[in-house]
Amino acid sequence: MPTESTIDLDSFSLCASTGDLTEEPDAREHADLVEFRMDLAADPLDALATYDGDLPLLVTNRPRWEGGETAPYGRLDALAEAVEHDAVAAVDVELATLRGRPAGTNDIDARGLVEHARDHGVVVVASVHDFDGTPAPATLDLLLRAAAVAGDAGKLAVTARTKGEALALLAATHRATTRGDRVAAMAMGEHGSHTRAVAPVYGSRLGYAPVDAADATAPGQYDLATLRRLVDDLS
Numbered sequence: 001m002p003t004e005s006t007i008d009l010d011s012f013s014l015c016a017s018t019g020d021l022t023e024e025p026d027a028r029e030h031a032d033l034v035e036f037r038m039d040l041a042a043d044p045l046d047a048l049a050t051y052d053g054d055l056p057l058l059v060t061n062r063p064r065w066e067g068g069e070t071a072p073y074g075r076l077d078a079l080a081e082a083v084e085h086d087a088v089a090a091v092d093v094e095l096a097t098l099r100g101r102p103a104g105t106n107d108i109d110a111r112g113l114v115e116h117a118r119d120h121g122v123v124v125v126a127s128v129h130d131f132d133g134t135p136a137p138a139t140l141d142l143l144l145r146a147a148a149v150a151g152d153a154g155k156l157a158v159t160a161r162t163k164g165e166a167l168a169l170l171a172a173t174h175r176a177t178t179r180g181d182r183v184a185a186m187a188m189g190e191h192g193s194h195t196r197a198v199a200p201v202y203g204s205r206l207g208y209a210p211v212d213a214a215d216a217t218a219p220g221q222y223d224l225a226t227l228r229r230l231v232d233d234l235s
């Protein structure tokens, strides 16, 4: 049983992102928690039931319509079951889901999931992903604000097609943090990689990296040891 299943959203945490919880021992040296990508696991609820690692978990069950692998059927129900585990400290729910996007066949809806998470002391990360590009600065501000209000922290991952777009994401992260919003932000893709190391300087609370670069869960991720070193060197 993990000794610590909380997450401090007032400071930066580094997540080892994986669909395979047996990687946890390899993540311990560098990660603060494991992002368990349930949508990438063969039998995620079984894996959770037998998890006995040290690191707390952030559970994500990303639907296909937001870059993941899960079909909508039972997706939120699986998250609701996941948050009942002592090891789970946080749950990722897409902002679109929280705003009422039809969830397929589920017994629980987004509001019920949030209440259930909170009843179990699990914090909610409201997430937004843009796999095509980076919206204009005003939209970045709106998305970060909306996500921060919808969850205990708001997360925005965009795709930087240019260095300028990466810079726009960093600037929006700085504005959000300055106005008091708890946010996590990163730019995906080759032009955005450095934002994963630099965004924490501007207040981003979460970073994601695979233990092994070959198992990246998003474009442009560094491997875990590298991101830990970069973030620590810059902070």
Ligand SMILES: O=C1C[C@@](O)(C(=O)O)C[C@@H](O)[C@@H]1O
Pocket (backbone or CB within 6 Å): 017, 035, 037, 060, 092, 127, 155, 157, 186, 187, 188, 207, 208, 209, 217, 218, 219, 221
């Ligand atoms: O939302 C995120 C952020 C992410 O997309 C990234 O760009 O590192 C990786 C995902 O696993 C995670 O759920």
